Amino acid sequence: MNNSETERPLRAPESCVLDSHGxxxxxxxxxxxxxxxxxxxxxxxxxxxxxxxxxxxxxALCSFLKGWKADNFMPSRGALIxxxxxxxxxxxxxxxDLKPCDFAILxxxxxxxxxxxxxxxDLAPVLFTTQEKLRRLCVGKSFxxxxxLHYRGQPRRLRVWDEAFLPATGETIRKDTLxxxxxxxxxxxxxxxxxxxxxADSLSAETVGSVVEVPRAAxxxxxxxxGQFGTGAERWSxxxxxxxxPAVITESNREGLGxxxxxLFLPTDFAPALILDASGRVRETYKTMEASGIVKRLxxxxxxxxxxxxxxxxxxxxxxxLSDPSARQxxxxxxxxxxxxSGGEEPWLIIHLQDKAACRVREELTALVDDPARLSWLHWxxxxxxxxxxxxxxxxxIGLLTLPGPAYSALHVASGGSMALATDKAAxxxxxxxxHRHNLLQAICRASVRNGTDGACGECAVYLVGxxxxxxxxxxxxxxxxxxxxxxxxxxxxxxxxxxxxxxEIEAQLSVPGVRKIGKAAVRAALGYRTTAGLSKVLAGExxxxxxxxxxxxxxxxxxxxxxxx
Numbered sequence: 411m412n413n414s415e416t417e418r419p420l421r422a423p424e425s426c427v428l429d430s431h432g433x434x435x436x437x438x439x440x441x442x443x444x445x446x447x448x449x450x451x452x453x454x455x456x457x458x459x460x461x462x463x464x465x466x467x468x469x470a471l472c473s474f475l476k477g478w479k480a481d482n483f484m485p486s487r488g489a490l491i492x493x494x495x496x497x498x499x500x501x502x503x504x505x506x507d508l509k510p511c512d513f514a515i516l517x518x519x520x521x522x523x524x525x526x527x528x529x530x531x532d533l534a535p536v537l538f539t540t541q542e543k544l545r546r547l548c549v550g551k552s553f554x555x556x557x558x559l560h561y562r563g564q565p566r567r568l569r570v571w572d573e574a575f576l577p578a579t580g581e582t583i584r585k586d587t588l589x590x591x592x593x594x595x596x597x598x599x600x601x602x603x604x605x606x607x608x609x610a611d612s613l614s615a616e617t618v619g620s621v622v623e624v625p626r627a628a629x630x631x632x633x634x635x636x637g638q639f640g641t642g643a644e645r646w647s648x649x650x651x652x653x654x655x656p657a658v659i660t661e662s663n664r665e666g667l668g669x670x671x672x673x674l675f676l677p678t679d680f681a682p683a684l685i686l687d688a689s690g691r692v693r694e695t696y697k698t699m700e701a702s703g704i705v706k707r708l709x710x711x712x713x714x715x716x717x718x719x720x721x722x723x724x725x726x727x728x729x730x731x732l733s734d735p736s737a738r739q740x741x742x743x744x745x746x747x748x749x750x751x752s753g754g755e756e757p758w759l760i761i762h763l764q765d766k767a768a769c770r771v772r773e774e775l776t777a778l779v780d781d782p783a784r785l786s787w788l789h790w791x792x793x794x795x796x797x798x799x800x801x802x803x804x805x806x807x808i809g810l811l812t813l814p815g816p817a818y819s820a821l822h823v824a825s826g827g828s829m830a831l832a833t834d835k836a837a838x839x840x841x842x843x844x845x846h847r848h849n850l851l852q853a854i855c856r857a858s859v860r861n862g863t864d865g866a867c868g869e870c871a872v873y874l875v876g877x878x879x880x881x882x883x884x885x886x887x888x889x890x891x892x893x894x895x896x897x898x899x900x901x902x903x904x905x906x907x908x909x910x911x912x913x914x915e916i917e918a919q920l921s922v923p924g925v926r927k928i929g930k931a932a933v934r935a936a937l938g939y940r941t942t943a944g945l946s947k948v949l950a951g952e953x954x955x956x957x958x959x960x961x962x963x964x965x966x967x968x969x970x971x972x973x974x975x976x
Contacts, residue, residue, distance in 0.1 A: 435461050435711030439470045442684050442708060446568045447478075447485050451682050456575065456704060460690025461711040463851065464800075464860030464867070467686050468502070471570060475506035475536060483512075483535040488561025489568040491538050494795055496523055498572070499538045503527075512536055516558060517543055532560055541571070545579075545675045553680045569683035573794065574848075576695060577680075577704060578672040580820030581648040582660070585613045585667040591646075595638055601627075602634035613667040617659045619833040622669060629653035658823065658832040662815035670816045670832065672824035692851055692889055694844030695825035702826035715890035717869045718859055721898035724882055724952040727809040727875040733768040741875055742771065744900035745806050746778035748873055749785075752804060757784050759802045761853045763809045764789040771808055793853040803858045803870050810876040811849045818842055839879075846878060847889040854890075873898060899956030911937060912948050913957055916970055927971035 439459045445451040461467040475489070493499050499515060500523070513527040514534035528534040537559065539547075547556050554565050588610040596603045605627045612622055632650040636643040657671030690696050691710050699705040725741065732738045749758055762771040772789075776782045786799055790811035813821070818841050819832045831837040854872055861868030878885050886895045899905070905913070915936050919928045930945060939945050948954055949965060958965055962973045 434709045435459065436466050436470045438708040439467075439684070439686070440474050443471075443474050443568055443570070446682060446684065447487050447489070449485075449487070449567060453706060454678075454681050455706045456571075456577075456681050456683055456685050456699070457708055458575075458685045458687065458690045458696060458700075458705050459708045459710075460687060460696075462691075462713040463688045463855035464862065465711045465713060465865075467688060468505070468572075471572070471686060472502060472505035475502075475508065479506070479508065479512060479535075485567075486535070486562075487567035488534075488564070489536045489570070490559055490566040491536060492541055492544050492569070492571045493538065494541055494573050496521070496540070498795060499523065499540070502538070506536075508536060513538060515539070531558060532562060535561070537561070537566065548675060548677050548680070552677045565679075569680060570686065571683055572686045574689065574693075575685045575687055576821075576824045577676045577699075577826075578674045578824040579651065580670070580672050580817060580824040581652050581657075582670045582814075582816045582820050583646065583648040583652075583668055584665050584816075585610050586665075587645060587668075591635060591638065595634060598638065599631075599634035602631040605631045609669075613659055613669065615661065615667070618661045618667070620659050621656050621829050622659055623656050624649070624652040624654065624669070624671070626654040656829060658819055658829050660816040660819050660833055665814055665816060668816050670819035670823065672820060688855070689848040689851055692844060692847035694841045695821065697844075698822070698825040698827045704826050712891060713862070714866045715859070715893040717862065717867050718854075718872065718890055718893040719870070720872045720874055720886055720890065720893055720895045722878070722882060722886065722895060723873070723875045723898045723900065723956075724877060725875055726877050728812065728877075729763050729766065729769050729809070732763070732771070732809065738769065738774065740903065741808065742775050742778060744903065745808060745873070745875070746775060747902060748900060749804075749806065750780045755781070755784060756804060757786060757802050758804045758806055759786045759788065759799045759857050761788050761790070761793060761805065761807045761856075763811075764791060775808075788853065788856060790849070790853070793849065793856065796856060797860070799856045800858060800860050800868075803868070805854060805857045805870060805872040807850075807853065807872060807874040807876065810846060810878070812842070813845070818845075821845075843879065843881075843885055847885060850874075850886070851889050859890075896959045897952055897955035899953045905953050905957070909948050909951060909953050909957075912945065912954065916963070917961075920970065920972065927969055929969040931968075933970070 439461070442451070442457050442459070459467070461470070471491070491502065493502065496517060503513060510527050512534065513536040514531035515523045515526050516531055516537060516539045517523050531537050539559070547558060553559070559566060588606050592603055592606060605625055609625065609628065628649040632643065632646055635646045651673035652669070652671045655671055655673060657669040659667065660670045661667050685705070690707070691712060696705055700707055723744070726737070727741050732741060760772070760775065763769065765772050772787055776785065779785060786802060788799070815838070818838045822832050822837065822841055823829065827837070857870055858868035859870045883895050887893065912933065915933055916928070919925065919932060919936070934942070934945050937945070964971050964973045
C-alpha cells in the first residue's frame with residue numbers, strides 16, 4: 411500500500427468481526443476517522459456515531475487503530491483517544507494490538523499507567539487520556555495551545571471521544587449555599603461576602619426563569635472560601651466555573667432557589683472530533699446540540715430488541731420513597747419474591763440506587779433472597795463501561811437515576827439549549843425522559859441484551875420498578891425498539907378495592923357460556939358508574955393493566971375480550 415500522506419489508512423483488518431447489522435454505521439466510523447487523519451474533514455462540528463451497546467462501537471475503534479498501525483501509522487498526523495476510565499484505556503490498547511512504542515498515556519500525576527507507553531508523548535502516534543484529564547488540561551486554553559497533547563509539535567488530527575459527551579459542564583449552586591459561609595467569612599473577607607450577598611439577594615421567587623450574570627468577582631470569592639475552608643470549599647466550586655457567565659435562576663421544592671448554568675470545558679477548536687456514544691439516538695442533549703449546530707449525526711446502528719421482555723411496575727422507588735420502611739418492605743419483598751420464584755441457579759443482575767444510611771437496598775434485598783450467591787450488583791452511577799455481566803439473562807432494576815430539578819436546567823444549558831427554556835416545564839420534561847432512556851439503555855445493556863447476532867439482541871427478561879411518567883410504555887419502546895413491554899403488578903400485593911370490583915365484574919360477565927367479549931358500557935352500568943371517567947381511571951392504572959396482561963384480556967376502545975390463543 412502506498413504510504414503517502416494523503417492515503418487513507420486501512421478501514422479494518424479482515425480478521426475483525428463486527429456486527430453485520432450495523433455495517434453502515436461501522437463504515438461511517440472508519441471513514442470519519444480516516445478523513446480526520448487525512449485532513450479532508452473541514453466541518454468544524456462534532457461528528458456523532460451512535461451505535462447501540464454490543465454492536466461493535468469499541469471494536470470499530472480498535473480495528474481502525476490496528477489497521478492504521480499495519481499501515482505504519484500513515485497519514486502521520488497523530489490520534490488522541492479520550493476514554494472514561496483507566497480500565498478502558500488498558501482494554502483499548504490490548505484490543506488494538508498496540509506496542510509500547512506505538513502509544514503514550516496521559517492520566518493523573520504519578521499514576522502507573524503513565525509509564526506504560528512512550529515517555530515522550532509527542533513521539534507517540536496514539537495518545538490515550540481520560541475525559542477528566544482532558545478537561546483539566548484545556549481549562550482556559552485553546553486545544554492548539556495544549557502542547558502536552560501534540561504529536562510532533564502539532565495538534566493531533568484525529569480526536570475520538572468515547573461515551574457521553576457535552577462540550578460544557580452543567581453547574582448549579584443553591585441560594586442556601588451562597589449564604590451559608592457569610593458568618594465565618596465576614597471578618598476575614600468582607601469583599602467576598604459582599605459578592606455572595608449581592609448574588610443571593612438577586613434570587614427570589616419572582617425572578618425564577620430570569621437570567622443573571624455571575625460576577626467575575628465570584629472567582630475571588632471562591633478563592634476566599636477556599637482559604638477559609640480548604641478542600642471543603644468544593645461545594646462552592648460552581649462560583650469559580652460560572653464567574654463572568656450567565657446563569658438562570660431556578661427553584662425546586664427540595665433545594666429552594668438557586669442558579670444553573672454551564673461552563674465550557676472543551677475549547678471550540680477541539681472540533682472536528684468523533685463522538686462514539688451508544689446513547690446518541692436516545693438522549694435529548696444530542697438533539698439540542700444538533701439543532702444548535704454543534705453536532706453532525708452520522709448513520710446510527712440500532713438493534714432489534716425483540717428478544718427483550720421488560721416487566722414494568724409503575725411504582726415510586728426513588729431514594730425518598732424507599733426511605734419509608736413500609737414502602738421499602740413492599741418493593742424489596744416483591745423483588746425478592748420474583749427472584750426466588752425464578753428457581754434454579756440462574757444469576758440475576760440487580761441495578762439499584764447506591765446504598766445510603768436510610769436506604770440500604772443491597773443489604774436488605776440480600777437478606778430476603780434464598781440464594782444471594784445468584785446476585786450481581788450495579789448501582790446507578792456505575793452502570794456503564796463494563797462487559798462483566800453480559801451472560802446474565804435476568805435483570806432487576808430498583809429505582810431510577812434522577813437528578814434534582816436545577817441539574818436538568820444546567821444540563822439543558824450545557825448542551826447548547828436556550829436560556830429562555832432552561833426552566834420551561836415541558837422542555838425539562840422532555841430532557842428528563844431522554845436521560846431516563848440513556849440510563850436505562852446503558853444499564854440494561856450490561857446484561858445479555860448486549861449479546862446477539864445479525865442485529866438482534868440477546869435474550870433477557872427485565873423487571874423494572876420506577877415511575878417513568880404517563881408515557882412509560884412509549885419511552886421504553888423508543889429506548890428498546892421491538893422489545894415486549896408489559897405491566898407488572900407483583901403477585902401477593904393487595905389490589906385496591908376499587909380496581910378489584912372492576913376485575914370481578916369483568917370476569918363475571920365474561921364467564922357466561924359463549925360470551926367472548928363485553929362492552930365497557932355494560933360494566934359501567936353494573937357497577938353504577940355515572941360517567942366514563944371513573945372506569946377510565948381504573949383501566950389506566952398499573953394494577954389493572956398488570957391484571958389484564960396476566961389474564962390474557964384485551965382492552966379495546968369499547969370493551970373487553972379474551973385474547974385468541976396463538
